[in-house]
Amino acid sequence: MTDQLAARHAFACQIVREAGAAALAFFEARDTLAIESKATPQDVVSRADREVEALVRARIAAHFPDDGIIGEEDVPKPGSSGSTWVIDPIDGTMPFLSGLPHWCVAIALVEGNRTVAAATFAPVSDELFDARLGAGFRCNGAPRVVSTTLELTGAMTAIGASHRTPVETVSGTLSRLMEAGGIFYRNGSGAMMLAEVAAGRLAGYFEPHMNAWDCLGGLLMVEEAGGCIEAVAMDAMLSEGGRVLAGAPRVYVPLARLCSMN
Numbered sequence: 001m002t003d004q005l006a007a008r009h010a011f012a013c014q015i016v017r018e019a020g021a022a023a024l025a026f027f028e029a030r031d032t033l034a035i036e037s038k039a040t041p042q043d044v045v046s047r048a049d050r051e052v053e054a055l056v057r058a059r060i061a062a063h064f065p066d067d068g069i070i071g072e073e074d075v076p077k078p079g080s081s082g083s084t085w086v087i088d089p090i091d092g093t094m095p096f097l098s099g100l101p102h103w104c105v106a107i108a109l110v111e112g113n114r115t116v117a118a119a120t121f122a123p124v125s126d127e128l129f130d131a132r133l134g135a136g137f138r139c140n141g142a143p144r145v146v147s148t149t150l151e152l153t154g155a156m157t158a159i160g161a162s163h164r165t166p167v168e169t170v171s172g173t174l175s176r177l178m179e180a181g182g183i184f185y186r187n188g189s190g191a192m193m194l195a196e197v198a199a200g201r202l203a204g205y206f207e208p209h210m211n212a213w214d215c216l217g218g219l220l221m222v223e224e225a226g227g228c229i230e231a232v233a234m235d236a237m238l239s240e241g242g243r244v245l246a247g248a249p250r251v252y253v254p255l256a257r258l259c260s261m262n
Helices: 003-028 047-063 093-098 167-179 190-198 212-224 234-240 249-259
Strands: 035-037 044-046 068-071 083-091 104-111 114-122 127-132 136-139 142-144 156-159 183-185 204-210 242-247
Touching (some): 003 047, 003 104, 003 114, 003 127, 047 083, 047 104, 083 190, 104 190, 104 212, 114 190, 127 190, 127 212, 156 167, 156 190, 167 204, 190 204, 212 234, 234 242, 242 249
Antiparallel strands (some): 083 104, 104 114, 114 127, 127 136, 136 142, 204 242
């Protein structure tokens, strides 16, 4: 790992906490926020999302002005350094607005066709999940690895869904998971659930379509924690999003099998 990558990784861990503090202030005053729908009534945004992303963008521009930026709430900023930051200012906006703790700030760093660093911060629980390519995964600074004994049967597997996913696809996956003896879990934040797979709390994660800012950091975390992930076509993921599949070593293959029956 280069010094420049180490510096960007450390910066991601720092700025995600700062952004999380700003988001937490909005969370504590969420009754004052005006809510807008985007693509559907289930896809919402508030001033908190926009202002937190603006904060992260400003910090990146000040420290790494040649880096590119892709975020959920604003247009992409091209870069010339070869490094691109991918930002979700508040992943789990519906839980956030509902007063639930299952939301986070997620930042990933992409170089070429690889995610090379990631930081996800959950302000309510004060948990920082982070990873760097080749350097492992940490939760609040402590190295963590996925379980090598966890299986699909009898464990919690997260299944994500959105307005982009046909209802029949989700219901079919849930039926097959439950018939296989698995336990369905969902909290409304894909980035958090992927981090929790890396931390060994969940057996796996599947979602038929996610945007890059929701999943790239979490996928790196699972991989660096010793889990398995489905390969990502980076250009397509950055521009259009795509399917996401991740799991502990003994979970991944059976989960992939039942998710491929759609």
